[in-house]
Amino acid sequence: MDLSALASQLLVGLSRAMILFIVSAGLSFVLGVLRVPNVFHGSLYMIGAFVAFTIAAWAGEPALGLALAIAAAPLVVALVGLVVERTLLSHLYQREHLMLILFTFGVMLILNDVVKLVWGADYRSILPPAALQGMASAFGLALPRYNALLLGAGPVVAVAMWLFTHRTRVGTIARAAAVDREMVGVLGIDVSRVFALAFVVGCYLAGLGGALVAPTTSISLGMDHTIIIEAFLIVTIGGLGNIWGALVGSLLFGVTQSVGLLVWPQFAVVFPYLATVIVLLARPTGLLRSVW
Amino acid sequence: MTVPVRRPARASAGAAVALLAALALFPVVGPAFAVYVLALILVTGLLALSLNLVLGYGGLYQFHHAVFYGVGAYTLAVAVTRGGWPAWLGFLAGPLAAALAGLLIGWFCVRLTRLYFGMLQISLGSLLWIVVLRWYPVTGGDNGIHDIPLPAVLQSVVGAYYLILAVVALSAGVLYLIVRSPFGITLQAIRDNAQRCQTVGVDVRAHQIGAIVIAAFFAGTAGVLYVALERSVFPNLLFWVLSLEIFVMCLLGGWFTFAGPMLGAALMVALRTVIGRYTDLWTMFVGIILILLIFFMPEGVAGTALARLRARGAGAGGRG
Amino acid sequence: MADLLRVEGLGKAFDGFRAVADAALVVPQGAIVAVIGPNGAGKTTLFNLITGLLPPDRGRVVFDGHEITGLPAHEICRRGVGRTFQIANIFPRLTVFENVQVAVLAQRRTSANLFRPAAGQAVEDTAAILERTGLLARAQAVAGTLSHGDQRILEIAIALGSRPRLLVLDEPTAGMSPEETAATMALVGRLAREGGLTILFCEHDMSVVFAVAQSIMVMRGGRTIAQGPPEAVRQNREVQEAYLGDAGA
Known part of the structure; x- marks a missing residue:
């Protein structure tokens, strides 16, 4: 295999890593600010993809449909998150992690069947608009156009998250709450609203990841199962609650997988897991500093 | 010097014997399908009991217990179908392989605490799951292995039921002894306060690894019993969703009681069977029940009942 | 000296x-x-x-x-070397008796014993320590329910358990x-x-x-x-x- 094919393969891996980053950044943000390991984060990703499908199908015209889907589907998902947070989750923040995990698992079971009720068990797909089909090439490297778009989406989200947590009042408070919750309470800030907002932001990112991945994959029940486990591992190797850690972890995941595809295709999916295990054994609390 | 020592309640020993007798007689009167469901409850119950040794008594975030169940089941299936081993050897090898997996995974995990312990276990366990899912020549990949040839005695549901009943009863008895042994008491002390245990001379990590190995052994035992009942294996046996379901069983029954997880498993399997007849949306019901439990009964059904009993008999002192 | x-x-x-x-x-x-x-x-x-x-x-x-x-x-x-802590550092869900027994069992290196019931082991040594520290009457109480002062005494009793x-x-x-x-x-x-x-x-x-x-x-x-x-x-x-x-x- 020649060098440019290798580089193209890496680029595809990177573009996949961007989806993982967007999803795990949301998971990590919620973990950092609320200390909630949200198991139904993957279901939100799946719902994001299904809602994107419905919107795109309703719009009809592919370009408009995709644009609408990516704009609106994450908002629908964020709304689902808001409802769950306000009605149920907000009453449980004092409980142990174990209970929070089981609670979010319960929500996952429910959302799973809700998706089954609304969309059925069939496979769905979104056709990307003509402009985004086919291959893009630059510097002698070929890459599917849509993957090139994804490659750009990751950094946009990273910058947006940075601006949100450093340049807005609410984001700064959320970041402070991640490091020292007592202090924020003492300052007389309504922590409950900050938590709700942080949770909604996390859910939005899950939905965004789902909407963005929709045109590249078959949308189906069960797509939540792998993404959630991958996102949890990424967040752990990055350092719980550290969004830049989520970026590093996602890159590691995406790159090891695309390397694996070249080396040993049948076991390609094993490589990221192996990398995770090695990282955790070498640096048990993650590559970057955890906020826990 | 006379010391008021806690004695195992005679009443609960009597209840255990009566239950065992009823279970032994059940196939004589019960319909075959009920016998099958009961066998499934016993297998799942042993799995939940084994998790609870590390979860309820050990306080460890054993997030991926299903892996040991799967390793036990797959070891038997692979040994018999690919290795041509006699079935009895496979039945022995399953739990031992699971215990070995427990030793390996436990040895790494006990270096970490709480959520990190759980996450490392999920990554190690998922690694095994992925290998099973992809290693077609040996594990059959996502198809699994079906129609595993087993001795004629186990071809009938009733035959399998009696094997399962005998092994589960024996295993539960052994687990009960372990919980009441010096090791068991020390394990509970570690759960309550690991640092204090270190400073009274307990090698905390060694005890935790020991508990994981024992729990893995019995999970592997449940795994081979599952094969005896179903004669097939598939990758979902070591998928993380099953691990969380076992967790739910422990919570449902009550993880601070010995028999609670068995009760939780019975409720879950029964629910799935009953609700599954009317709708394929049964996981939604499990989700709703789980959330209700977390809000209203965090000590589980058995735990809550026990607390009520204690409250009624308050003043008697001590605990049950 | x-x-x-x-x-x-x-x-x-x-x-x-x-x-x-x-x-x-x-x-x-x-x-x-x-x-x-x-x-x-x-x-x-x-x-x-x-x-x-x-x-x-x-x-x-x-x-x-x-x-x-x-x-x-x-x-x-x-x-x-035995020790106690600044905050009451006990085993809250175990009984007072078991709190001390855990230390005695560890001292005797029998913590890893799997099958003999613990209820009959190290009973006299444990009871002797409880007696010396004045906790014998509360031996079967769940430790977490003791008063703060008694929990601190229990801490000392636990430490004594490792001789x-x-x-x-x-x-x-x-x-x-x-x-x-x-x-x-x-x-x-x-x-x-x-x-x-x-x-x-x-x-x-x-x-x-x-x-x-x-x-x-x-x-x-x-x-x-x-x-x-x-x-x-x-x-x-x-x-x-x-x-x-x-x-x-």
């Missing part, structure tokens, strides 16, 4: 903050030694370094002629009423006299320290600035400036 414990040049830093910079301490066999110093002087960190809960960055800890620096906590305990030769007590009377304080210190004195225990403790209450201790070590900013008999320490000018002056002894 031989030295049971010797600490030399011990140091420990956290993220650049030197909690213990240069600590020295001598505990003679059979003595009651107190460590005093203002808040943040590094007393608790020193105890954690001695008992193995933290590995020191530098320095030596010698117990009974053998170096124990950096050994794991359970190993140090097995060599004969220590040196008992390290971290502020044994913190949060106690005057009556409880008196009773606890009487118990500590009795344990030293009757059980032949060597005791090392730290304490805020100066009247307690000067009433009980035979030797006092003074820490400030992670350093040992003096150790000697109570009278000598009371008159040491550096000590008066550093501590007794503003603490109002």
Whole structure:
């Protein structure tokens, strides 16, 4: 295999890593600010993809449909998150992690069947608009156009998250709450609203990841199962609650997988897991500093 | 010097014997399908009991217990179908392989605490799951292995039921002894306060690894019993969703009681069977029940009942 | 009298903050030694370094002629160093009896015994300790339901379960009423006299320290600035400036 094919393969891996980053950044943000390991984060990703499908199908015209889907589907998902947070989750923040995990698992079971009720068990797909089909090439490297778009989406989200947590009042408070919750309470800030907002932001990112991945994959029940486990591992190797850690972890995941595809295709999916295990054994609390 | 020592309640020993007798007689009167469901409850119950040794008594975030169940089941299936081993050897090898997996995974995990312990276990366990899912020549990949040839005695549901009943009863008895042994008491002390245990001379990590190995052994035992009942294996046996379901069983029954997880498993399997007849949306019901439990009964059904009993008999002192 | 414990040049830093910079301490066999110093002087960190809960960055800890620096906590305990903590550090869901029994079983190296019921093991030793500490009547109570004072006593009982030769007590009377304080210190004195225990403790209450201790070590900013008999320490000018002056002894 020649060098440019290798580089193209890496680029595809990177573009996949961007989806993982967007999803795990949301998971990590919620973990950092609320200390909630949200198991139904993957279901939100799946719902994001299904809602994107419905919107795109309703719009009809592919370009408009995709644009609408990516704009609106994450908002629908964020709304689902808001409802769950306000009605149920907000009453449980004092409980142990174990209970929070089981609670979010319960929500996952429910959302799973809700998706089954609304969309059925069939496979769905979104056709990307003509402009985004086919291959893009630059510097002698070929890459599917849509993957090139994804490659750009990751950094946009990273910058947006940075601006949100450093340049807005609410984001700064959320970041402070991640490091020292007592202090924020003492300052007389309504922590409950900050938590709700942080949770909604996390859910939005899950939905965004789902909407963005929709045109590249078959949308189906069960797509939540792998993404959630991958996102949890990424967040752990990055350092719980550290969004830049989520970026590093996602890159590691995406790159090891695309390397694996070249080396040993049948076991390609094993490589990221192996990398995770090695990282955790070498640096048990993650590559970057955890906020826990 | 006379010391008021806690004695195992005679009443609960009597209840255990009566239950065992009823279970032994059940196939004589019960319909075959009920016998099958009961066998499934016993297998799942042993799995939940084994998790609870590390979860309820050990306080460890054993997030991926299903892996040991799967390793036990797959070891038997692979040994018999690919290795041509006699079935009895496979039945022995399953739990031992699971215990070995427990030793390996436990040895790494006990270096970490709480959520990190759980996450490392999920990554190690998922690694095994992925290998099973992809290693077609040996594990059959996502198809699994079906129609595993087993001795004629186990071809009938009733035959399998009696094997399962005998092994589960024996295993539960052994687990009960372990919980009441010096090791068991020390394990509970570690759960309550690991640092204090270190400073009274307990090698905390060694005890935790020991508990994981024992729990893995019995999970592997449940795994081979599952094969005896179903004669097939598939990758979902070591998928993380099953691990969380076992967790739910422990919570449902009550993880601070010995028999609670068995009760939780019975409720879950029964629910799935009953609700599954009317709708394929049964996981939604499990989700709703789980959330209700977390809000209203965090000590589980058995735990809550026990607390009520204690409250009624308050003043008697001590605990049950 | 031989030295049971010797600490030399011990140091420990956290993220650049030197909690213990240069600590020295001598505990003679059979003595009651107190460590005093203002808040943040590094007393608790020193105890954690001695008992193995933290590995020191530098320095030596010698117990009974053998170096124990950096050994794991359970190993140090097995060599004969027991301890209690500033906050009640017990096993809240176990009974009082089991709390002490766990320590006795560990001391006998039978913690790993899997199949014999624990209920019949180490009963007499455990009961003897409960009797000595006055907890026997509450043996079957769940430890978490005891009063704060009783939980602190239980802590001492747990420590006794490992049959220590040196008992390290971290502020044994913190949060106690005057009556409880008196009773606890009487118990500590009795344990030293009757059980032949060597005791090392730290304490805020100066009247307690000067009433009980035979030797006092003074820490400030992670350093040992003096150790000697109570009278000598009371008159040491550096000590008066550093501590007794503003603490109002």
